[in-house]
Each structure stands twice: as C-alpha cells, then as structure tokens.
Amino acid sequence: MLDDLDRRILRHMQVDPAISIPDLADRLSLTTSRLTRRIEKLETLGIVRGQRAVIDWQALGYAVEVSLRVTLDKTNPRAFDDFIAAARDIPEVIEIQTFLGRVDVRLSVIALDMPHYQQIYRTRILSLPHIADIEALMHVARIKSEETLPI
CATH class of the missing domain: 3.30.70.920 (Lrp/AsnC effector binding domain/regulation of amino acid metabolism (RAM) domain)
Known part of the structure; x- marks a missing residue:
C-alpha cells in the first residue's frame, strides 16, 4: 500500500511535524506539487489524520x-x-x-x-x-x- 517515498514522507513528518511543504519537498528532492499530492493521498487513505500541537500539561501546572x-x-x-x-x-x-x-x-x-x-x-x-x-x-x-x- 505504501511505497518508499510515502514512508520517507511519513518519517520526515513524524520527526518534524511543523516543517513547511516547501522545506520538506527540498529535503525529499520533490516538487511542492508532487509532495502535496502525496500528502493528500495519505490523508485520503486515512494514514495522515492531520497535524496537532502537543502541549505539555505539566508545563501548565498539572502535577x-x-x-x-x-x-x-x-x-x-x-x-x-x-x-x-x-x-x-x-x-x-x-x-x-x-x-x-x-x-x-x-x-x-x-x-x-x-x-x-x-x-x-x-x-x-x-x-x-x-x-x-x-x-x-x-x-x-x-x-x-x-x-x-x-x-
């Protein structure tokens, strides 16, 4: 179901979820349009469900x-x-x-x-x-x- 490029995209997105599409495209030697299509495919398949902020509740005083x-x-x-x-x-x-x-x-x-x-x-x-x-x-x-x- 996933090819090597999909796996590389997912690995990079996990390591740096805030990376911009142009920067990720540069790292993967892809055009931004090709990367965008791949990410949209991963979203359509339900593999990528979106991005979110991970908030450290302890830093907010929850001990x-x-x-x-x-x-x-x-x-x-x-x-x-x-x-x-x-x-x-x-x-x-x-x-x-x-x-x-x-x-x-x-x-x-x-x-x-x-x-x-x-x-x-x-x-x-x-x-x-x-x-x-x-x-x-x-x-x-x-x-x-x-x-x-x-x-």
Missing part, C-alpha cells in the same frame, strides 16, 4: 496524573455509552480507553495537585453512571511516551 481502571455494571445495556458520554464532559479526563476483560474502561485524569484531584474524583468521577468498581493508580514516572512509528 498529578492518575489512571482509573473502571468496571461497569454491565446489567444495564447502556452502561458503556452513558459512562463514556459523561466521562467525555470532564475536562481533566485526557484519555478514555475501553477494554475486554475484568476492567472495562481506563481513564487518564490530570489535576493541578492532590486537593484538586480529590475534588475532581469526589464531585465528577464518582458521579459517573454505572460504576461497579474503580481502582486508582497514581502515575509516578513516564518512562517512554513515543508516538513515532517505525516506518
């Missing part, structure tokens, strides 16, 4: 990260849909993942400090619908956080 493993009351057929819809409305929930197994959902929650986390937990998290069990894991260190793919 606490907690991973919550949630088991839902699956006797309610709307448990997943209701829970996820409500969890999306909590700004401090920065990631929601669903699983098959004992744990149904994992939430990543950030907070400014422990009192802020306790306030979020007590007023927002515990009011989420259909929770049967919840386990909190306090984040200590991020050893590897890489979004670059081995292309």
Whole structure:
C-alpha cells in the first residue's frame, strides 16, 4: 500500500511535524506539487489524520496524573455509552480507553495537585453512571511516551 517515498514522507513528518511543504519537498528532492499530492493521498487513505500541537500539561501546572481502571455494571445495556458520554464532559479526563476483560474502561485524569484531584474524583468521577468498581493508580514516572512509528 505504501511505497518508499510515502514512508520517507511519513518519517520526515513524524520527526518534524511543523516543517513547511516547501522545506520538506527540498529535503525529499520533490516538487511542492508532487509532495502535496502525496500528502493528500495519505490523508485520503486515512494514514495522515492531520497535524496537532502537543502541549505539555505539566508545563501548565498539572502535577498529578492518575489512571482509573473502571468496571461497569454491565446489567444495564447502556452502561458503556452513558459512562463514556459523561466521562467525555470532564475536562481533566485526557484519555478514555475501553477494554475486554475484568476492567472495562481506563481513564487518564490530570489535576493541578492532590486537593484538586480529590475534588475532581469526589464531585465528577464518582458521579459517573454505572460504576461497579474503580481502582486508582497514581502515575509516578513516564518512562517512554513515543508516538513515532517505525516506518
């Protein structure tokens, strides 16, 4: 599906996502129109979904990260849909993942400090619908956080 040129384009875009089209075209020895067509093709195929800014939430003062493993009351057929819809409305929930197994959902929650986390937990998290069990894991260190793919 991807040829060598597509892979080279993707590698460069991963390393320097803010690179301009003309600069990337120069690095790849392509014309800007050919590079633009290739990038548009990668977008059409759903391989490139756009560019975004990666913001360091710790630099903004968020010092606490907690991973919550949630088991839902699956006797309610709307448990997943209701829970996820409500969890999306909590700004401090920065990631929601669903699983098959004992744990149904994992939430990543950030907070400014422990009192802020306790306030979020007590007023927002515990009011989420259909929770049967919840386990909190306090984040200590991020050893590897890489979004670059081995292309």
